[in-house]
Every structure is written in structure tokens, then in C-alpha cells.
Amino acid sequence: MAKHDTPLLDELEKGPWPSFVTDIKRQAEKNPDCWDILGQVELSYKDKITHWKHGGIVGVFGYGGGIVGRYSDVPAQFPGVEHFHTVRVNQPASKYYSTENLRALMALWDKHGSGMTNMHGSTGDIILLGCRTEALEPFFYDLTHEMGQDLGGSGSNLRTPANCLGQSRCEWACYDTEEACHHLTMHYQDEIHRPAFPYKFKFKFSGCANDCVAALARSDFAVIGTWRDNIRIDQAAVKEYIAGNIASNGGAHSGKDWGAFDIQKEVINLCPTECMWMEGDELKIDDSECTRCMHCINVMPRALRPGAEQGASICMGAKAPILDGAQFATLIIPFIKVSADNEFENVIEIIENVWDWWMEVGKNRERVGETMQRVGLPTFIKVMGLDPIPQHVKEPRSNPYVFWDEEEVEGGFERDVDEFRARHAA
Structure with missing residues (x-):
């Protein structure tokens, strides 16, 4: 594939931030099809429309999800992306990888696809960008039989947990x-x-x-x-935080000195349900009002812990x-x-x-x-x-109604009317 002039995309390589354009150019040195990605995106920027066309369902045998079809609407101009399907691979739990697994997966993608990846999709899948239709089944076979991994979800189904x-x-x-x-x-x-x-x-x-x-x-x-149950409190550790002997927020302050720790300002006043207060040098919590937002625990992790009944x-x-x-x-x-x-x-x-x-x-x-x-x-x-x-209830602590005691009602309306008339007469 020939390189394309990409003056609009080249602007995205300027400045201090990493650029996907630079990444694709580097991958294009290994896989020339990637030059056509840059050419088609440049054309989309110029025409102000996408050049990926609708239509065309593609997948692997027995699966309705896992492959997202991508076809160019200008294949004669950019034959390297005539088919450029996205493959979603089910990620390991918590995204724990071994380097061996990652290297094997990338080798497999270099063999069958463009080598371009997106780690990760918003649901979590390993996103592999750019595979021709005829290469999907061989890739799927190697992924499942050699690596023991599976495709994720796409379409109107359960997406990858x-x-x-x-x-x-x-x-x-x-x-x-x-x-x-x-x-x-x-x-x-x-x-x-x-x-x-x-x-x-x-x-x-x-x-x-x-x-x-x-x-x-x-x-x-x-x-x-x-x-x-109740938040577990270590009152001795609370005193250490107040004294400045333990750094709040686990010591994470983005390199800035925010001054001495103030439990009233940084914890109690920021409680969304106002369920915390100090009695002398002890922290008190009305757990019946606590919404388990974790803020106080995050600020003072050595003093507060989640309850035991989890x-x-x-x-x-x-x-x-x-x-x-x-x-x-x-x-x-x-x-x-x-x-x-x-x-x-x-x-x-x-x-x-x-x-x-x-x-x-x-x-x-x-x-x-x-x-x-x-x-x-x-x-x-x-x-x-x-x-x-x-x-x-959306806002359980906000109430649009006014309540009163029964004794306040007896004769209360007449008293209010008399007071109102007296004020206005004066």
C-alpha cells in the first residue's frame, strides 16, 4: 500500500499529547494496510462524513456476537480497509495478564489482522481492530484452540461481564x-x-x-x-489523623501540600447525609443515615473500615x-x-x-x-x-410536605388568622 498525504491528521501529531496518528504510522511500517486507514480517516475529515458503510453482517460459525462488521464505502481507493472488522475478545477477570499471554495474543493478531488494538473497550473487551472476512475463522480457531480464550459480546446480547x-x-x-x-x-x-x-x-x-x-x-x-452493619472505627487512629501523624487519603496529594488535616472540613462537612460529628476527641457516626459512599473511609483508611456484614x-x-x-x-x-x-x-x-x-x-x-x-x-x-x-425514592431526605403535631392544630388556624390580622392592622 502506498502512503497517503494526510495534512489534517498530521495536525493531530503536534502538541504534547500522544497521538493515535503516530501509533498507526508506526504500525503501518509493519502492516501496509494501515496506510489505508490513515488515508480513509483523512478523507472523512475532509468530507465531514464517515466512510465506513452500513450493512453487511459478519461473524464466526455458531456465534451471533463478538465481531463488529466494518466495510469501507471507498474500497477501490483504499483496498487495505475494504474489510476492516473489529474483533472483541473476552478479557481476563480484573484484566490480569501475563506477558506470555499478551505476547501470544499480539502475535496471533499480527498473523491474522492489522496488528492495531484498543485496550480496552468501555465494557472491558480486548478490542482488535482490522480483520478481513476470510481471516476471521482462522483467527477464531487459533484464539480458542491454542490460547483458550473466547470472543466477547456484541449486538443485542449480554455484553462481556x-x-x-x-x-x-x-x-x-x-x-x-x-x-x-x-x-x-x-x-x-x-x-x-x-x-x-x-x-x-x-x-x-x-x-x-x-x-x-x-x-x-x-x-x-x-x-x-x-x-x-456499622462502619468500624479505630478511635486511636482517628486521633493520629487529627494530630497529623498519619497522612490523609493514604498520602496521595498529587505532590501538593494542602496543609494540616482538618477532619471537620475534609470529612464531616463533606458527608452527603451529615451523619458524622465529633464528641470531644471521638468520631461519631449515625450509621442509620450512612449511604456507604466511602468518602470518609477513603480519607482516613487506617481509622475507618467497612462493616463486617458484607x-x-x-x-x-x-x-x-x-x-x-x-x-x-x-x-x-x-x-x-x-x-x-x-x-x-x-x-x-x-x-x-x-x-x-x-x-x-x-x-x-x-x-x-x-x-x-x-x-x-x-x-x-x-x-x-x-x-x-x-x-x-430518588431523594429520601428531601420532603415536600409539612408535618405538625396534633396539639399544634387545635385552635392553631384561628390563632394564626388573628395574629395575621393584628400585624397588618398595625
Whole structure:
């Protein structure tokens, strides 16, 4: 393939930031097809339209998902990208790799594809960019038979489940995210590979409310680690933080000296439900008002820990902008035990209740959150067989009503009228 003049793309190599243009040029020295990627993108910038055309379903035998078809609408001009399909490979749990595995995967992609990658997609997949139709089956065979890895999801199916590091490296994880993700990935192989839903459906597993895989914002079914009892407090460590003997935020201050630690300013005043206060030199917490946001624990990790009775909250319906714009997940089940001891049967039961309902009432290309929004949360809660609870209310601590004691009512209206008239008469 010949190099193309790319004056518009060349502008993206200027400045201090890494450039995808530079990366593609480097890969084009190994695989000349990549010059045609640059040429077609340059043409798209010039014409202000994409030159990837619609139409053309492509995949591997027996799978309905995992391959995203890409065809150029100017193949005579850029034959190297006449076919440039995207392959989604199911990532390992928590994205743990060995260098041996990564090298083998890249060698396989150099053999069958363009060598271009995107590590990772927003759901988590290893994204391999650029494969011709005739090379898909050989690549798939080598991937599954030689490396023991599988394709991820694409289309109207269960997308590749993803999870945070969980208990493998994080002290805040309230359940085993890796085991949960692996078990459900294996349990739902058919739903991942054979699209049958109104639209895509994503699982994400976060071990705590820090939510390192953005489950609350990006997944239809978020399992967020939490605890049911009280935050554990080490009062001696609280005193050490206040005295400045332990650095707050684990010592992570981005190289800037923020001054002496102020527990009132940095912890108590920032509690979203105002459930914390000091009594003398002791920190007090009204755990009945705590929403488990993790802020205080993040600031003082040696003084505060999650409670001992641990599990997860189930939140549903998050998505990026598609039909009705971006939306966060809605809390559906405040606390549930999440354990491999029962093979996650209680979580699976909830998932399948949602699917049965959504597949019946969901519209084409409507995420489950949009279906929930359309029918209303009360209807969804009823369908799920749940009793309404205060946590289902959007703003449980804001109340539009005025309440009064019974004794205040007796004669109160007449007194108020008399006082009003007296003030205005004066």
C-alpha cells in the first residue's frame, strides 16, 4: 500500500499529547494496510462524513456476537480497509495478564489482522481492530484452540461481564468480584454469543462504592459491594489523623501540600447525609443515615473500615446516551449476600426476572433502564416482586410536605388568622 498525504491528521501529531496518528504510522511500517486507514480517516475529515458503510453482517460459525462488521464505502481507493472488522475478545477477570499471554495474543493478531488494538473497550473487551472476512475463522480457531480464550459480546446480547480487582488486591472489596464475574460469564455463554434481547445488556461487578469499573454509570445490572452493619472505627487512629501523624487519603496529594488535616472540613462537612460529628476527641457516626459512599473511609483508611456484614447493592438501568440520554442506575435492592457458596443463585434469580420482563415489554434498541423509565419505577418494582422501601425514592431526605403535631392544630388556624390580622392592622 502506498502512503497517503494526510495534512489534517498530521495536525493531530503536534502538541504534547500522544497521538493515535503516530501509533498507526508506526504500525503501518509493519502492516501496509494501515496506510489505508490513515488515508480513509483523512478523507472523512475532509468530507465531514464517515466512510465506513452500513450493512453487511459478519461473524464466526455458531456465534451471533463478538465481531463488529466494518466495510469501507471507498474500497477501490483504499483496498487495505475494504474489510476492516473489529474483533472483541473476552478479557481476563480484573484484566490480569501475563506477558506470555499478551505476547501470544499480539502475535496471533499480527498473523491474522492489522496488528492495531484498543485496550480496552468501555465494557472491558480486548478490542482488535482490522480483520478481513476470510481471516476471521482462522483467527477464531487459533484464539480458542491454542490460547483458550473466547470472543466477547456484541449486538443485542449480554455484553462481556467486567469486574474490578476485588479481593485479589483491594482491602475495601465487600465480595469476591472475580468469582462473581467468572461464574456468570460461564453461566451465560449462550446469552453472550447469541443475541436475543431487545438491545445490549451489561453486567459490572464493583467491590465497593468507589466503583472502579463505573458500574453505576455504564451497566444495566450493577453489583456494588456494601455492608449492612456499622462502619468500624479505630478511635486511636482517628486521633493520629487529627494530630497529623498519619497522612490523609493514604498520602496521595498529587505532590501538593494542602496543609494540616482538618477532619471537620475534609470529612464531616463533606458527608452527603451529615451523619458524622465529633464528641470531644471521638468520631461519631449515625450509621442509620450512612449511604456507604466511602468518602470518609477513603480519607482516613487506617481509622475507618467497612462493616463486617458484607454483601452488595443491586442497581439497574444505567447507560450512556442512546435514546433518552445518559442516566445513572437506580437502586433496586439495597443489600444482598453475594457468595459462590450458593453459586450466586440469588443474583441469577434477579437477573432472569429482569430479562423475562424486559424481553416481553422492551422495545427494539431500548435498554432496560429506558424501559424502566417508560413504565415507571413503581411498575418495575411490582414486576420484580419487591416491596417498596425508602431507598427507592430518588431523594429520601428531601420532603415536600409539612408535618405538625396534633396539639399544634387545635385552635392553631384561628390563632394564626388573628395574629395575621393584628400585624397588618398595625
